Amino acid sequence: MTFRLLALALWAALAASSVHAERAANAASSLLAAEKQGLQTASAQHLQQLVTPTARGMAKVNYDxxxxxxxxxxxxxxxxxxxxxxxxxxxxxxxxxxxxxxxxxxxxxxxxxxxxxxxxxxxxxxxxxxxxxxxxxxxxxxxxxxxxxxxxxxxxxxxxxxxxxxxxxxxxxxxxxxxxxxxxxxxxxxxxxxxxxxxxxxxxxxxxxxx
Incomplete structure (x- = not known):
């Protein structure tokens, strides 16, 4: 996955809430800047580190x-x-x-x-x-x-x-x-x-x- 796609995925994960909108924009900008420097791929682990724990857990809510x-x-x-x-x-x-x-x-x-x-x-x-x-x-x-x-x-x-x-x-x-x-x-x-x-x-x- 390219940095551009990762940036979009990160923005979508965080910007759904205004609480994380600024963080999403900053992280996505960092990824796009890295792409301009000639880096074409990034590890999923690196992307995961940029996402807040709250945003990571939102897709796995258990109602108990x-x-x-x-x-x-x-x-x-x-x-x-x-x-x-x-x-x-x-x-x-x-x-x-x-x-x-x-x-x-x-x-x-x-x-x-x-x-x-x-x-x-x-x-x-x-x-x-x-x-x-x-x-x-x-x-x-x-x-x-x-x-x-x-x-x-x-x-x-x-x-x-x-x-x-x-x-x-x-x-x-x-x-x-x-x-x-x-x-x-x-x-x-x-x-x-x-x-x-x-x-x-x-x-x-x-x-x-x-x-």
């Missing part, structure tokens, strides 16, 4: 507590905090798989032009009007306190992994979910894509019949 325990302690900026809090209040009682599934929905909305283009924007959409928000905990009128540190640490890791570019393969592009205890009106029109734990997941159709 044992794997999640191996993930470094979470930390991040505003978008990470918003996602971690949403997972805590919406899904902390779910399995690890269920928490990843809820995170998928939020990130699918970020990528959907019908919704805000940031994690915090998606989560806080409609907040300020009681029960008119997208995520009930943001507008139910009750103060929200993070009192279970262990649970928050776990969902914080889930948030970090997802924001680092983990594949979204649990909910088949879902943009909505609800608990099995309720049946919202929109659920009659949206195709259900998965049921994980106490949540059912749905993909918003391009067009919705009002009949």
């Amino acid at each position: 507590r044992a794997w999640l325990a191996s993930v470094p302690e979470p930390a991040g900026g505003e978008q990470w905090r918003c996602l971690a809090e949403a997972l805590y209040f919406e899904a902390r009682g779910e399995t690890v798989k269920g928490q990843f599934a809820v995170a998928e929905v939020i990130l699918n909305r970020v990528d959907n032009p019908n919704y805000p283009s940031s994690v915090c924007g998606v989560i806080n959409q409609g907040t300020g009007q009681k029960y008119a928000c997208q995520f009930t905990y943001t507008c139910d009128g009750h103060p929200e306190h993070i009192s279970e540190k262990g649970a928050f640490d776990q969902v914080g890791k889930v948030a970090k992994v997802m924001l680092s570019g983990a594949p979204r393969k649990l909910t088949d592009g879902a943009t909505h979910y609800h608990t099995t205890a309720v049946r919202p009106r929109w659920a009659r029109k949206f195709p259900m894509t998965a049921e994980i734990g106490v949540h059912r997941f749905y993909r918003q159709p391009t067009r919705i019949s009002m009949n």
